[in-house]
Amino acid sequence: MKLLASNCYELGLARAVRALLEVRRRLNPDVWFLSETHLDNAKADNIRRRAGFDHLLVHESDDQSGGLVLMWRDDISIQVQGITKNYIDVIIDNGVSWRFTGVYGELE
Numbered sequence: 001m002k003l004l005a006s007n008c009y010e011l012g013l014a015r016a017v018r019a020l021l022e023v024r025r026r027l028n029p030d031v032w033f034l035s036e037t038h039l040d041n042a043k044a045d046n047i048r049r050r051a052g053f054d055h056l057l058v059h060e061s062d063d064q065s066g067g068l069v070l071m072w073r074d075d076i077s078i079q080v081q082g083i084t085k086n087y088i089d090v091i092i093d094n095g096v097s098w099r100f101t102g103v104y105g106e107l108e
Helices: 014-027 041-051
Strands: 003-007 031-035 055-059 068-072 077-083 087-093 097-103
Touching (some): 014 041, 041 055, 055 087, 068 077, 068 087
Antiparallel strands (some): 031 068, 055 068, 087 097
16 A cells, blocks of 8 residues: 655645646555645545545645645545544554554644
8 A cells, every 4th residue: 555645735726736646647646645735625526536536535724724635545444533724643444454644734
């Protein structure tokens, strides 16, 4: 299983989305954590579909900063442990269970 974590400032921009999809094509992760997305649920779901993932977990941006997204394929089982504006915490099961916490912290 391959997990990728990326800081994706300004995913609302077309060039950023194209770059993200190119990374997806090259690295082909099973689970992808994105931080600082600046996305709402609808836009995040559009990215999920375009990237070819089956599932999505989102903490929406406040339009100024932040925004977290976790995407994964059907053959991966995810159990949400917690989600806030600063982290997504899950148990991932792909035959072996393990914990993943994706974190985004403000500079201040």
